[in-house]
Amino acid sequence: MNSNNITNAPYPKLIVDLKKLRHNIDVVLENCNQANISVCGAIKGFNGLPKAVEEFAQAGFSQLGTSRMRTIKELTMLGLNAKYLLLRVPMLSEADDVVKYADISLNSDLQVIRALNDAAAKAGTSHEVILMADLGDLREGFWDQEELASCAEVIETELDHIVLKGVGTNLGCYGSIKPTVAKMNDLISIAELVETRISRKLDIISGGATSSYVLVLDQSMPERINHLRIGEGILNNYDLPEIWGLDIENMYQDVFTFQAEVIEVRNKPSHPVGEICIDSFGRKPEYKDRGIRKRALLAAGKLDFTLDDKIFPKLEGAAVIGSSSDHMILDIEDCKEEVKVGDIVTFHISYPSMMYLSNDPYVNVIYK
Ligand SMILES: *Cc1c(COP(=O)(O)O)cnc(C)c1O
Numbered sequence: 001m002n003s004n005n006i007t008n009a010p011y012p013k014l015i016v017d018l019k020k021l022r023h024n025i026d027v028v029l030e031n032c033n034q035a036n037i038s039v040c041g042a043i044k045g046f047n048g049l050p051k052a053v054e055e056f057a058q059a060g061f062s063q064l065g066t067s068r069m070r071t072i073k074e075l076t077m078l079g080l081n082a083k084y085l086l087l088r089v090p091m092l093s094e095a096d097d098v099v100k101y102a103d104i105s106l107n108s109d110l111q112v113i114r115a116l117n118d119a120a121a122k123a124g125t126s127h128e129v130i131l132m133a134d135l136g137d138l139r140e141g142f143w144d145q146e147e148l149a150s151c152a153e154v155i156e157t158e159l160d161h162i163v164l165k166g167v168g169t170n171l172g173c174y175g176s177i178k179p180t181v182a183k184m185n186d187l188i189s190i191a192e193l194v195e196t197r198i199s200r201k202l203d204i205i206s207g208g209a210t211s212s213y214v215l216v217l218d219q220s221m222p223e224r225i226n227h228l229r230i231g232e233g234i235l236n237n238y239d240l241p242e243i244w245g246l247d248i249e250n251m252y253q254d255v256f257t258f259q260a261e262v263i264e265v266r267n268k269p270s271h272p273v274g275e276i277c278i279d280s281f282g283r284k285p286e287y288k289d290r291g292i293r294k295r296a297l298l299a300a301g302k303l304d305f306t307l308d309d310k311i312f313p314k315l316e317g318a319a320v321i322g323s324s325s326d327h328m329i330l331d332i333e334d335c336k337e338e339v340k341v342g343d344i345v346t347f348h349i350s351y352p353s354m355m356y357l358s359n360d361p362y363v364n365v366i367y368k
Contacts, residue, residue: 011300012260012304013258013363014256014257014258014354014363014364015346016256018055027251028230029059029061037216037225038062040065041061041230041231042229043065044066044067044071046354047355048066048071049358050078053075057082061082063083063104066087067087069086069102072084073097083103084104085102085229086098089107089109089132090105095116096119098116098119099123106129106140106170108131108132108141110154113154117160121160127161128165130168130206133148133167134169136171136177137169137172137175137176138175149190149197153198165202166202167191167202167204168205168229172208172209187225188222188225204227206225211244235351236351238253238350238351256354257347258305258357259345260298260347261298261299261343262341262342263297263341265295265340269291270290271288293331293333294335295329296330296343298328299326301324302323302325303360303362304356305323305349305353305356307353310350312348313330313346313347314345317332318334318335318345319331
């Protein structure tokens with residue numbers, strides 16, 4: 001059993017391996033540098049845990065990006081100064097904080113940009129923006145290129161406290177749209193349309209996130225794309241080779257791991273006994289009758305990781321068969337190793353579990 005008891009802090013634990021993190025950061029930065037692409041390191045996947053952010057801050061990203069103003073504010077209060085990029089288009093109501101704590105933000109609404117301009121004027125500062133174009137993924141961004149271009153003109157000619165740095169897009173989020181060379185070329189034409197209108201070159205053409213990084217790896221990224229915003233590909237590429245065909249040779253897949261303690265081990269039927277109604281989350285799962293099986297009960301649950309099909313025991317032969325808010329059930333019938341009460345089980349985790357676990361006050365974060 002893995003009893004990697006690094007400190008005496010109670011379980012469950014989220015283990016963050018800072019050396020492996022730094023290694024992954026360096027690999028991604030090197031690949032992007034070779035393609036003349038600067039990178040915004042996205043820290044939202046682990047909710048900006050400060051020690052991990054320090055690794056990002058030392059590494060040579062052009063910005064550090066997160067979606068929540070609160071994270072940027074808290075990191076700044078901790079003295080972690082970096083060039084922060086707000087990844088989610090700002091709320092009208094947070095304009096004052098955005099210009100105070102973030103250096104640059106992604107934007108898709110002229111009314112909000114005017115509010116940022118007013119806030120920056122009031123604070124005696126200026127704020128940089130990237131205008132987002134929606135190329136079909138249907139989350140944020142201008143749908144109409146003409147509207148984007150005229151917004152760019154307004155910024156350029158009327159808004160003295162806003163600096164238009166460039167254009168960007170986001171793919172592979174809501175609409176599951178794959179970043180392709182054609183999509184990148186669409187973004188470049190939008191950039192060129194804007195450049196014609198404002199009679200100067202844009203500094204940044206931001207081609208997307210980890211899913212666009214795939215084009216860098218297969219060396220098909222069009223030259224004018226010079227910026228990406230990457231989190232998952234650095235932090236948690238456990239399932240990315242399958243999802244995006246990402247080449248993760250030389251990358252660690254276990255920067256973040258999860259540990260929970262066994263509180264019961266018993267042979268029990270695999271099919272519930274009695275009249276089946278609903279589970280603790282109001283659902284009607286299907287149960288397969290596999291006879292009597294050996295199971296371990298662990299002291300962690302959906303309150304911690306939310307999705308029990310996105311965390312994977314390292315213990316050979318073990319499988320997660322279900323969970324409720326505070327319990328997880330592992331089938332251990334096929335494990336060669338003996339599992340007993342008090343043992344610690346380590347899990348590989350994927351991006352969503354990392355996101356939930358790093359935001360959970362019941363989970364102790366351990367750095368190694
Ligand atoms: C989260 C986010 C990213 C980073 O995404 P990854 O898939 O983690 O690389 C980039 N851009 C925007 C707008 C985001 O919201």
